[in-house]
Amino acid sequence: xxxxxxxxxxxxxxxxxxxxxxxxxxxxxxxxxxxxxxxxxxxxxxxxxxxxxx
Amino acid sequence: xxxxxxxxxxxxxxxxxxxxxxxxxxxxxxxxxxxxxxxxxxxxxxxxxxxxxxxxxxxxxxxxxxxxxxxxxxxxxxxxxxxxxxxxxxxxxxxxxxxxxxxxxxxxxxxxxxxxxxxxxxxxxxxxxxxxxxxxxxxxxxxxxxxxxxxxxxxxxxxxxxxxxxxxxxxxxxxxxxxxxxxxxxxxxxxxxxxxxxxxxxxxxxxxxxxxxxxxxxxxxxxxxxxxx
Amino acid sequence: xxxxxxxxxxxxxxxxxxxxxxxxxxxxxxxxxxxxxxxxxxxxxxxxxxxxxxxxxxxxxxxxxxxxxxxxxxxxxxxxxxxxxxxxxxxxxxxxxxxxxxxxxxxxxxxxxxxxxxxxxxxxxxxxxxxxxxxxxxxxxxxxxxxxxxxxxxxxxxxxxxxxxxxxxxxxxxxxxxxxxxxxxxxxxxxxxxxxxxxxxxxxxxxxxxxxxxxxxxxxxxxxxxxxxxxxxxxxxxxxxxxxxxxxxxxxxxx
Numbered sequence: 001x002x003x004x005x006x007x008x009x010x011x012x013x014x015x016x017x018x019x020x021x022x023x024x025x026x027x028x029x030x031x032x033x034x035x036x037x038x039x040x041x042x043x044x045x046x047x048x049x050x051x052x053x054x
Numbered sequence: 055x056x057x058x059x060x061x062x063x064x065x066x067x068x069x070x071x072x073x074x075x076x077x078x079x080x081x082x083x084x085x086x087x088x089x090x091x092x093x094x095x096x097x098x099x100x101x102x103x104x105x106x107x108x109x110x111x112x113x114x115x116x117x118x119x120x121x122x123x124x125x126x127x128x129x130x131x132x133x134x135x136x137x138x139x140x141x142x143x144x145x146x147x148x149x150x151x152x153x154x155x156x157x158x159x160x161x162x163x164x165x166x167x168x169x170x171x172x173x174x175x176x177x178x179x180x181x182x183x184x185x186x187x188x189x190x191x192x193x194x195x196x197x198x199x200x201x202x203x204x205x206x207x208x209x210x211x212x213x214x215x216x217x218x219x220x221x222x223x224x225x226x227x228x229x230x231x232x233x234x235x236x237x238x239x240x241x242x243x244x245x246x247x248x249x250x251x252x253x254x255x256x257x258x259x260x261x262x263x264x265x266x267x268x269x270x271x272x273x274x275x276x277x278x279x280x281x282x283x
Numbered sequence: 284x285x286x287x288x289x290x291x292x293x294x295x296x297x298x299x300x301x302x303x304x305x306x307x308x309x310x311x312x313x314x315x316x317x318x319x320x321x322x323x324x325x326x327x328x329x330x331x332x333x334x335x336x337x338x339x340x341x342x343x344x345x346x347x348x349x350x351x352x353x354x355x356x357x358x359x360x361x362x363x364x365x366x367x368x369x370x371x372x373x374x375x376x377x378x379x380x381x382x383x384x385x386x387x388x389x390x391x392x393x394x395x396x397x398x399x400x401x402x403x404x405x406x407x408x409x410x411x412x413x414x415x416x417x418x419x420x421x422x423x424x425x426x427x428x429x430x431x432x433x434x435x436x437x438x439x440x441x442x443x444x445x446x447x448x449x450x451x452x453x454x455x456x457x458x459x460x461x462x463x464x465x466x467x468x469x470x471x472x473x474x475x476x477x478x479x480x481x482x483x484x485x486x487x488x489x490x491x492x493x494x495x496x497x498x499x500x501x502x503x504x505x506x507x508x509x510x511x512x513x514x515x516x517x518x519x520x521x522x523x524x525x526x527x528x529x530x531x532x533x534x535x536x537x538x
């Protein structure tokens with residue numbers, strides 16, 4: 001492999017890895033936000049606890 | 055001053071209790087020693103019959119065996135407490151957390167010293183090392199290495215003892231931390247055995263001592279948080 | 284919105300800096316094109332150290348103030364730091380092969396230190412996964428982060444002495460890059476990449492922090508849900524004859 005090959009491998013993995021991490025993070029964030037919203041809606045719809053004297 | 059004396063009394067009492075438990079449950083500590091000696095024997099098989107090569111590698115093998123045996127040792131010292139629920143009671147004692155840590159670390163240092171004291175002659179016999187000529191430097195190295203390993207081990211054993219998969223987590227967390235200790239101890243041992251031709255023994259011992267001090271301070275400072283959790 | 288702008292700015296900056304480093308700056312006289320890797324390699328290392336510094340400080344602050352938001356900062360720092368440490372090692376290997384002829388150079392103190400750094404913080408992340416209780420997890424993680432942080436300088440010194448006392452072969456160290464005698468363009472390329480990575484780093488830290496906060500809320504909700512379901516079930520058992528279908532939610536929500 002020539003020097004250029006190593007340079008490309010270096011940049012490719014690092015920048016590609018960075019992009020993949022960003023995308024994974026955003027996807028996880030979106031799922032988490034959706035779940036959190038759904039839970040909040042369910043909590044509003046659910047009957048109140050019989051004993052909520054906390 | 056009396057405060058310090060009181061702390062020392064607490065530490066000594068805890069160390070004494072651990073030492074007694076070790077001596078009474080002799081089979082556990084005995085099997086750790088046996089395991090470490092067995093590791094040394096197997097290194098001989100792994101590195102072949104060339105005695106020259108084995109002698110060269112011996113300091114590294116000795117310290118690897120001490121590290122492996124030490125992992126079992128520090129884990130055991132806390133496991134006994136956790137099994138009886140004595141760890142929670144220890145946390146209830148109205149004494150300084152640093153004194154508790156000092157006692158635990160003292161007991162662990164003692165156990166590590168025994169480990170080193172047993173393995174050193176084993177290495178000398180198996181790999182033909184002239185340890186008698188350099189006994190003082192070797193003793194200092196083993197003492198410093200034992201204290202450093204015990205300091206890290208006491209903190210990490212307390213940290214992992216109530217965790218899932220603690221058998222894996224303790225070595226996983228500890229091995230990278232003790233890497234500089236391993237390096238310095240091996241270098242000091244090599245220097246001591248070869249008559250210190252480059253005059254580097256002092257530097258490595260200083261590094262070991264520095265490691266000990268740093269880890270003792272950090273361990274003493276954080277042990278209270280671990281007991282409270 | 285501001286965070287999104289930061290992210291977009293970071294991505295554009297990284298693309299620009301990579302273009303500058305790859306195509307605008309001339310190749311180094313001694314190292315040839317391989318030297319271009321240094322721009323991402325050194326920038327990654329810098330970011331990684333910064334992340335771990337944040338983790339250690341946030342951990343200490345957590346032990347002091349007991350605020351779980353600080354623990355989320357520590358987690359973000361560790362995860363982003365591990366990512367950039369891996370990039371650092373990869374970049375170092377891709378630079379080492381053409382310049383030194385080997386991927387791994389034991390005599391290079393930085394490479395060895397960085398490898399241990401990766402091991403230390405992978406252990407940190409694993410430890411977090413194996414502890415469920417938030418306060419316990421935060422305490423343990425803070426202590427591990429602290430011990431790791433004080434270990435790093437010791438590792439660095441020991442590895443430097445290892446080489447120094449052993450008179451290893453003198454090798455081209457990354458120091459030369461930052462040497463003032465380096466052409467201004469090289470320094471500019473490195474600083475550009477550093478700035479671009481710092482922007483992306485800020486974006487990642489914020490997003491990872493947000494993710495941790497939301498995930499912990501969901502976790503907390505699960506715990507509260509289990510408790511209230513159990514309470515509901517026990518109330519139902521008291522009012523109605525035992526064994527009715529109302530006791531089902533307990534089993535349902537227990538994983």
